[in-house]
Amino acid sequence: MKSGKFWAWVVFGIGTAYFFIPLLATFEFSMRMRRGVHSFDAYQVVLGDPRFQATFMYSVIAAIFTIILGVLIVVPAAYWIRLRLPQLRPIVEFITLLPLVIPAIVIVFGYIRMYGSNSPLPFLSSDLGASALLVIGYATLALPYMYRAVDTGLRTIDVRTLTEAAQILGAGWTTIITRVILPNVLIAVLSGAFLTFAIVIGEFTMASLLNRPAFGPYLQNIGANRAYEPAALAIIAFAITWGCMSLIQILSRFAPKSANRPN
Amino acid sequence: MAEPFLSIQHVRKSYGTNTVVQDFSLDVEPGEFVSFLGPSGCGKTTVLRMVAGFEEPSAGKIVVGGKDITRLKPNQRNVGMVFQAYALFPNLTVAQNIAFGLKVAGMPKADSDRRVAEMLDIIKLPQMADRYPYQLSGGQQQRIALARAIAPKPKLLLLDEPLSALDAKVRVSLREEIRSIQKKLGITTIFVTHDQEEALSISDRIAVMYGGRAEQVGTPFEIYNRPATKFVANFVGTLNVLEGTVTDAGAGRVRVNSQEVALKGKLNGSKSGDTLSLALRPEAISLARQPGHDTSLSGEIAEVHFLGSVIRVRVGIGGNTVSLDTFNNSTTPPPAVGDKADISFSSGDMLVLH
Ligand SMILES: Nc1ncnc2c1ncn2[C@@H]1O[C@H](COP(=O)(O)OP(=O)(O)O)[C@@H](O)[C@H]1O
Numbered sequence: 001m002k003s004g005k006f007w008a009w010v011v012f013g014i015g016t017a018y019f020f021i022p023l024l025a026t027f028e029f030s031m032r033m034r035r036g037v038h039s040f041d042a043y044q045v046v047l048g049d050p051r052f053q054a055t056f057m058y059s060v061i062a063a064i065f066t067i068i069l070g071v072l073i074v075v076p077a078a079y080w081i082r083l084r085l086p087q088l089r090p091i092v093e094f095i096t097l098l099p100l101v102i103p104a105i106v107i108v109f110g111y112i113r114m115y116g117s118n119s120p121l122p123f124l125s126s127d128l129g130a131s132a133l134l135v136i137g138y139a140t141l142a143l144p145y146m147y148r149a150v151d152t153g154l155r156t157i158d159v160r161t162l163t164e165a166a167q168i169l170g171a172g173w174t175t176i177i178t179r180v181i182l183p184n185v186l187i188a189v190l191s192g193a194f195l196t197f198a199i200v201i202g203e204f205t206m207a208s209l210l211n212r213p214a215f216g217p218y219l220q221n222i223g224a225n226r227a228y229e230p231a232a233l234a235i236i237a238f239a240i241t242w243g244c245m246s247l248i249q250i251l252s253r254f255a256p257k258s259a260n261r262p263n
Numbered sequence: 264m265a266e267p268f269l270s271i272q273h274v275r276k277s278y279g280t281n282t283v284v285q286d287f288s289l290d291v292e293p294g295e296f297v298s299f300l301g302p303s304g305c306g307k308t309t310v311l312r313m314v315a316g317f318e319e320p321s322a323g324k325i326v327v328g329g330k331d332i333t334r335l336k337p338n339q340r341n342v343g344m345v346f347q348a349y350a351l352f353p354n355l356t357v358a359q360n361i362a363f364g365l366k367v368a369g370m371p372k373a374d375s376d377r378r379v380a381e382m383l384d385i386i387k388l389p390q391m392a393d394r395y396p397y398q399l400s401g402g403q404q405q406r407i408a409l410a411r412a413i414a415p416k417p418k419l420l421l422l423d424e425p426l427s428a429l430d431a432k433v434r435v436s437l438r439e440e441i442r443s444i445q446k447k448l449g450i451t452t453i454f455v456t457h458d459q460e461e462a463l464s465i466s467d468r469i470a471v472m473y474g475g476r477a478e479q480v481g482t483p484f485e486i487y488n489r490p491a492t493k494f495v496a497n498f499v500g501t502l503n504v505l506e507g508t509v510t511d512a513g514a515g516r517v518r519v520n521s522q523e524v525a526l527k528g529k530l531n532g533s534k535s536g537d538t539l540s541l542a543l544r545p546e547a548i549s550l551a552r553q554p555g556h557d558t559s560l561s562g563e564i565a566e567v568h569f570l571g572s573v574i575r576v577r578v579g580i581g582g583n584t585v586s587l588d589t590f591n592n593s594t595t596p597p598p599a600v601g602d603k604a605d606i607s608f609s610s611g612d613m614l615v616l617h
């Protein structure tokens with residue numbers, strides 16, 4: 001056996017252990033609710049809790065709207081910047097990074113001041129308005145990931161030449177976006193969507209300060225008051241994440257492979 | 264001359280204060296194959312992109328088939344284009360790529376399938392219909408790109424350095440294939456290249472471009488044998504340049520390194536004492552006097568390169584070096600560096616470069 005391969009396996013083993021041992025420990029702990037034996041009692045309690053179901057559904061719906069909003073903003077913007085305004089790219093990249101630098105708490109205090117019930121745009125005066133504001137805030141938080149994912153997807157194709165090739169063959173903008181650009185960046189869009197989903201499901205600050213019945217505040221509440229349920233919740237959250245990832249993997253099989261470009 | 268099919272009239276293009284195409288005019292006859300030849304950055308692509316509609320001319324107009332298309336969008340022009348970077352749609356199969364323009368035009372599926380099969384036959388890749396672009400070599404991809412461009416029967420075919428990303432062997436065979444398909448379909452074509460051999464070998468006419476202008480437009484024979492400017496003479500083919508001083512303008516006599524040569528005509532516009540450049544193609548010169556050679560210059564062998572069937576010899580004449588090729592001959596050894604040598608040529612082959 002070559003020593004390079006051996007060391008590769010050692011590193012792989014360490015990585016796997018680092019990743020799985022805490023997970024296994026959490027899993028084991030989550031099954032100790034009933035004294036003396038291993039059981040799924042904690043899971044039953046968590047899944048049977050109506051507040052779990054309600055807050056989880058709320059966050060899933062918020063995530064879906066966030067993804068739709070994010071895709072509608074980011075895909076055309078990233079496409080147009082690559083096609084027509086490449087000189088703006090560094091600036092846009094910087095702007096999309098701001099949500100990583102500015103704490104969510106700052107953004108949300110800004111929102112509360114700007115959109116309070118006696119402001120010209122009183123988002124916060126109704127439940128629906130507050131939820132809409134939450135989705136907008138989430139889209140902002142997800143921006144760095146969504147933009148980067150889509151932009152990376154666009155980088156694997158020659159946006160400008162493909163656009164021009166389609167144009168000279170008679171295609172208009174709708175045909176170009178739906179038949180040429182979107183199919184080629186679909187997987188990137190999906191991975192952006194997945195990251196957005198992961199962020200939204202666990203988000204605490206915004207949901208809590210806007211007083212929304214989301215999953216994040218619920219998790220926090222359970223975590224602070226119970227022993228075994230938080231461990232069960234962590235495992236459930238992990239399973240959901242894992243499920244999303246497998247879905248992406250399956251979908252990416254259908255992704256168009258990019259042709260080798262001329263060197 | 265027949266009515267031109269494509270007429271580019273006094274077209275200019277500026278980006279800000281930078282003018283990259285200046286007063287470019289060209290008439291192309293129906294079915295003609297015209298190459299734009301010039302060094303990188305001379306504006307070839309820009310002119311082509313204005314014909315395609317991707318750039319709007321700052322001035323001038325472009326007429327196709329009697330119709331002014333200067334302000335039309337690219338998707339309204341019915342022009343086919345092949346890009347340097349293949350530009351096949353990676354998510355579509357070969358057949359879907361070729362059918363793209365047909366589908367956009369609303370052609371029924373059955374007709375479109377027939378046309379795709381026809382195209383695959385023309386480019387000699389009939390078994391590739393269901394492959395994806397990433398499963399094809401560069402040469403194959405570029406042939407598919409050609410098929411995709413001509414499938415909707417465009418009025419005009421534009422090719423922007425379609426061969427420059429391919430390796431040398433494929434480049435030669437594909438350029439001949441492009442030319443034969445173009446002849447068979449009779450499609451008016453503009454072919455952009457920076458490779459003079461490519462342009463000389465396949466074009467009906469060549470527009471040699473430099474600094475955003477057409478320096479000369481003519482057949483390959485004219486461009487090579489009667490270059491209109493110093494730039495054309497230097498860019499197309501190998502050229503030996505001898506610096507000389509005019510001794511008698513009226514009689515056309517010039518001194519090169521203290522040896523006098525007589526030109527075929529008078530030197531209009533020059534006077535004694537002026538310096539000028541005389542140019543000679545390597546194939547016009549030989550080491551032994553040939554029939555018809557009326558001029559010779561003596562010098563010294565500076566370099567000898569044995570290339571197999573051909574031996575390239577460089578002869579120093581004062582400050583000038585002249586390249587010439589002699590055929591290999593198994594009974595005569597090649598000249599040696601340092602030997603005295605006389606080169607001879609016909610005075611009619613000398614070009615005066617201004
Ligand atoms: N969009 C543009 N903006 C500014 N300058 C450009 C643009 N496109 C081309 N140029 C300039 O125009 C000149 C000619 O370019 P191009 O037509 O691509 O040359 P060629 O195809 O002969 O190599 C180059 O100097 C290039 O830098």
Ligand SMILES: [Mg+2]
Binds near residue numbers: 304
């Ligand atoms: Mg070019």
